[in-house]
Amino acid sequence: MNDRPLVLSYAGCSTCKRALRWFLEHGIDVSVRPIALEPPTATELARWVPASGRSVRKWLNTSGASYRGLGKPRVDAASDAELLTWLTRDGKLVKRPVVITSDRVLVGFDEDAYARAFSARCQ
Numbered sequence: 001m002n003d004r005p006l007v008l009s010y011a012g013c014s015t016c017k018r019a020l021r022w023f024l025e026h027g028i029d030v031s032v033r034p035i036a037l038e039p040p041t042a043t044e045l046a047r048w049v050p051a052s053g054r055s056v057r058k059w060l061n062t063s064g065a066s067y068r069g070l071g072k073p074r075v076d077a078a079s080d081a082e083l084l085t086w087l088t089r090d091g092k093l094v095k096r097p098v099v100i101t102s103d104r105v106l107v108g109f110d111e112d113a114y115a116r117a118f119s120a121r122c123q
Helices: 014-025 042-052 065-070 072-077 080-089 111-117
Strands: 006-009 031-034 098-100 105-107
Touching: 006 014, 014 111, 042 080, 042 105, 065 072, 105 111
Parallel strands: 006 031
Antiparallel strands: 006 098, 098 105
């Protein structure tokens, strides 16, 4: 992997826009992958979910239409394996943005977490 963070982002997502603006303001060049067109693969999620320190359920975008379409009862009844399959099929079901570096995976936008993670790179 090159040294640029990979950001899985959705163009219509205000949280993604804030995260990308944060990177721009801090002079950090990122690679952006459109999550709706290229959702994470099963192989990627097998690495990224444990590296994020979050359970697979914390990877769900619970405020989105895809989640509402599945319905909370169905999601609650789903196994982790089933959730992972759904995440690979629908990038809008994934909590965004997802930021991948050589040594960490961040899910969602938390300015303090970004500052800690990228303190050596911030200008």
